[in-house]
Amino acid sequence: MDSFSFASMSAQVSEEQCISFQDKAETWDDAEQVKAVVDALNGATTVHALNLDGNTLGVEAAQAIGEALKRHPEFRKALWKNLFTRRLKSEIPLALKHLGAGLIAAGAKLTVLDLSDNALGPNGMTGLEEFLRSPVCYSLQELYLNNCGLGPEGGRMLSVALIDLYENAKAAGKPLQLRIFVAGRNRLENEGAKALSKTFKRLQTLEEITMPQNSIYHVGVADLAESFKLNPHLRVLNMNDNTLTIKGASKIADVFVHTPLLREINFGDCLLKTDGAYLFAEALEKNHEHLEVLDMGFNDINYDGGLVLVTAMQNKPKLRSLNLDGNCFGHSGVAQIIAEITKFRNPAALQSMDEVVSEEEDEPSGGEDDDDQTVENTDDEYAEDEEDDGEYDPNDTTEEVDEEDDEYGNENAAEETAYVTTNPFPTKLLDDTVNSNLDMNTLNIASNEDKSTTNNKCTTAEFCLSQKPCTLQQFDSLEAENKLQALQSIINLFSEDNHLLLLIFTTLKCAHLSKTSKAALDLSVSLLQSTFEYAIKTQQESRVLDYYLKQLGLLRSEEHFKSDYDVKSCRYALREALSKQQFANDNIKNTFQIFLDQLDV
Known part of the structure; x- marks a missing residue:
């Protein structure tokens, strides 16, 4: 339980009638040994909470407490963490059934259930299933199952029980309003994560989800992410020490x-x-x-x-x-x-x-020690990832283009892509979004070679669509009287990412020449302005910022590449653009300036 939730819960308990035997380190095997707890329950007219944290409870003792709980329909909070130390595996589900049966008989309306730090596992879950589905839990708001050793199967059982609870409560006209779900250190793995994602999708009321240290990889995270989206009131999201990549x-x-x-x-x-x-x-x-x-x-x-x-x-x-x-x-x-x-x-x-x-030290060494970064007991993860996208590699942080099929279903996309870019733009340049009226023959573009690097002249289309920087001679050979208008007429034939890519790379090609040509400098400044106007319009300014910063060597990418462009000339053009009052907006200007200032440190 995190400190914020615990403090909130403790404040509420202190205002209610709570019987507490917390941290007494008592061993309760039978009714006689647990008599103090039973007497306290029988002697109180009102009991909202029972705190048994830090003791060890046997089956007969649990039965005696269960009988005493039958007297208290006002009961709300079961604070039963760290309650089964040194107990046999067979004892825990029986003890839980007795405690639950008492609350069911009382008709209690539970709001908080804390069973953290108990070695429940799937076996222990069998003692909770009936209780979790019962009317006692229709009012449940906070569920703490931290460090319970549930494993993938226990996670699945928990998910099924909570979905049944949701449906039962809904049918009874008392919709479940679970706000807090804590299940860290349970080795849920991908299977358990996927199961619980189904629960979260049903609930849509969660304000806190805390699931650290569960050996969940990106396959399970993907399912959880979809369920998180359906819980718009989330205030706390804790997935510490899982492996997202x-x-x-x-x-x-x-x-x-x-x-x-x-x-x-x-x-x-x-x-x-x-x-x-x-x-x-x-x-x-x-x-x-x-x-x-x-x-x-x-x-x-x-x-x-x-x-x-x-x-x-x-x-x-x-x-x-x-x-x-x-x-x-x-x-x-x-x-x-x-x-x-x-x-x-x-x-x-x-x-x-x-x-x-x-x-x-940020770079993977590729040596024998790499295996040390894997998490224990990942056999299931390897099997799942083989179905997902090949062999699992915990050091893999790149998005690769499938050699057989890209995200649009186009084969051999890597060979056909005009601009092979890093992660911000993993798209095929000449794809189905290209204007259907575009005739590549009329543009006189060779599909598999970059003609602009083999002669001293090029058309406007060749300059715009070329993958490589152009020479000053080729830039000067552009015949259009208004080079900016001519280039934009080519760029406007493309849409979405392709449009944006052409804006970016045409800008870089002009900026590449900005120190040797005033015309190229002016053109690159105008194109920079057009690029960020489009980025702002389509709400992609951060994406484009990151990409420019990487291309200009101001922001290092894990997908290492060496820019084909003269980065000093490109930075020179960028500084010139930043000096223009009308350029972009303050956020974009300030971000660029921060990284440029680092060059002077």
Whole structure:
């Protein structure tokens, strides 16, 4: 149970009638040994909560407590964590059945059930199934099953019981309003995660989902992400110490637009890496003004990703904790991140970064030690990932184009793609979105060779569609009187990502020549303006920002590549564009300026 939820729950319990035997370290085997608890229940006219945390309960003793609970229809909160230490596997389900039977007979209306830190497993779940489906739980609001060893099968059993509970409550005219679900450290794995995602899709009332340390990989995360989207009131989302990689990160990033009320987000130790940090930063940057806590520690994020995350937090007035510890910033990177956050309204939110990893260590070594990064007991994960997308690799953070079939169903897309780009634009350039009236023969474009690099002249279309930089001589050979208008007429033949890609690369080709040609400089500034006008219009400014920063060598990508363009000339053109009052907007200008300023440090 997290501190926020526990404090909230404790405050409510203190206002109610609670019988507590917490941390007495008692061993209750039979009715005689548990007499103090039974007498307390029988002697009280009103009992809202019973706290038995930190003792050990046997079957006969549980039966005696169950009998006493029958007297209390007003009972609301079962605080029964850490209650079966040293008990036999066969004892736990029987003891749970006795406790549940007492509440069922009483007609209690339970709001809180806490069975954390009990070794339930699937066997223990058999003692809960009837109870969880009963009218006692129609009013359940908070369910804590942290560290219960449920495993995939226990997770499945829990999911089925909760779905039945939901349907039963609905049929009874008392819709289930479960708000808090905590099930960390249960080794749920993908199978359990997928099962519980079905439950979350039904409930749609959750405000907190806490599921750290469950050996869930991106396959299970993808299912969970879809269920998170259907719970728009989420305030706490904690998936710490699962293995998302960038595939899972992209799914979770898509969740954030559907969950604007989030206050605490914890994806520490999830192998998100730098590209995952980019995705989270972009998704969180504009909204989520209620955000108080963001934990992205120990994710193999390099300095670039850390800076992007910090920048994304600048408009979060309630932020009180930003954890980036244990990432690959290097000491100089940490210093620069600290310097950047001091410019914001809440610089104290940045937590101390005691475990600093050099940026060089961010790269996978490819040696024998790589296997040490895998999580134990992942046989099922390997089997599932073979069905999903090939052999599982926990260090894999790239989105690859399938050699056989791309996302649009086009074969051999890698060979046909005009611009092979990194993650922000994984699209085929000349696809079905191209204007149906476009006639490539009239444009005189060779499909499999870049003609503009083999002669000293090129048409406007060749210049625009070329994959490689062009020479100044080729730029000057463009016959159109208005080069900007001519290039835009070609670009406008394409739509969506293809339109955006052509804007970006035509800009870069002109910027490549900006130091040697005033005409190329002016053209690149105009095209930069057009690019970001389109990006703002289509709400893709963060995506385009990241991509330009990578192409200009200002932001390192894990998908390593060397730009074909003269980055110094491109930066020169960018600085010129930033000097124009009408260029883009303040957010885009400020972000570019932050990274350009680092060149002068």
